[in-house]
Amino acid sequence: xxxxxxxxxxxxxxxxxxxxxxxxxxxxxxxxxxxxxxxxxxxxxxxxxxxxxxxxxxxxxxxxxxxxxxxxxxxxxxxxxxxxxxxxxxxxxxxxxxxxxxxxxxxxxxxxxxxxxxxxxxxxxxxxxxxxxxxxxxxxxxxxxxxxxxxxxxxxxxxxxxxxxxxxxxxxxxxxxxxxxxxxxxxxxxxxxxxxxxxxxxxxxxxxxxxx
Numbered sequence: 001x002x003x004x005x006x007x008x009x010x011x012x013x014x015x016x017x018x019x020x021x022x023x024x025x026x027x028x029x030x031x032x033x034x035x036x037x038x039x040x041x042x043x044x045x046x047x048x049x050x051x052x053x054x055x056x057x058x059x060x061x062x063x064x065x066x067x068x069x070x071x072x073x074x075x076x077x078x079x080x081x082x083x084x085x086x087x088x089x090x091x092x093x094x095x096x097x098x099x100x101x102x103x104x105x106x107x108x109x110x111x112x113x114x115x116x117x118x119x120x121x122x123x124x125x126x127x128x129x130x131x132x133x134x135x136x137x138x139x140x141x142x143x144x145x146x147x148x149x150x151x152x153x154x155x156x157x158x159x160x161x162x163x164x165x166x167x168x169x170x171x172x173x174x175x176x177x178x179x180x181x182x183x184x185x186x187x188x189x190x191x192x193x194x195x196x197x198x199x200x201x202x203x204x205x206x207x208x209x210x211x212x
Contacts, residue, residue, distance in 0.1 A: 099199035132173025
C-alpha cells in the first residue's frame with residue numbers, strides 16, 4: 001500500500017516551497033518574540049488568565065480569545081504588507097517606535113486608570129466585577145442613611161453586602177452605567193492588544209527582512 005505524502009514533502013521533492021511556508025515561518029518568528037517577552041510560549045495574549053489585569057466581562061476566556069484573534073489579524077496584515085521588501089526599513093522602524101509609544105501611553109495613561117475606576121475585586125481580582133458610575137435609588141437612600149450614622153461603604157463592601165447568586169452588580173449600580181463601564185473597559189483592552197501587536201509585528205518584520 002502506498003504511503004500518503006504530506007504537502008510539505010511534495011513541496012520539498014518539487015524543490016519549491018509551499019505558498020504558505022513563508023507565512024508560517026514569519027508567524028513562528030512572531031510567536032517566538034512573544035515567548036521571549038512573556039515567557040509563556042505562544043500564549044502571551046492569554047497572560048490575563050494568570051495576572052488578572054484584563055476585563056472581567058464578558059469572561060476572561062472570551063476576552064483572551066478576542067485578543068488572540070486581533071494578534072492573528074495583525075500578523076497576517078504585517079506579513080502581507082512588509083514581507084515583499086517594498087516598504088523601507090526606516091518606515092517599519094517608525095511603526096515600531098510609534099506603536100511602542102502608543103501602546104505604553106494607552107496602557108499607562110488610559111487602561112490602568114479605567115481599570116482602577118471600574119473594576120471591583122469581589123472578593124479578589126480573579127473574581128472581579130465591573131461597576132457602574134450611577135447608584136440605584138435604593139442604594140442612594142441606604143448610603144445616605146449610613147452616612148448619617150457615620151458609616152461609609154466602599155464599592156467592595158457594597159458588593160459583598162448586596163451581590164450574591166441571585167443579585168448581580170446592577171442591584172447596586174444602574175444597568176446603563178454598568179453596561180457603559182463594561183464596554184469602555186473591553187474596548188480599551190482590545191485597543192491595547194492592537195497597539196501591542198503592531199510594534200511586535202514590526203520588530204519581527206525587521207528581523208525577517210534582515211535574514212533574507
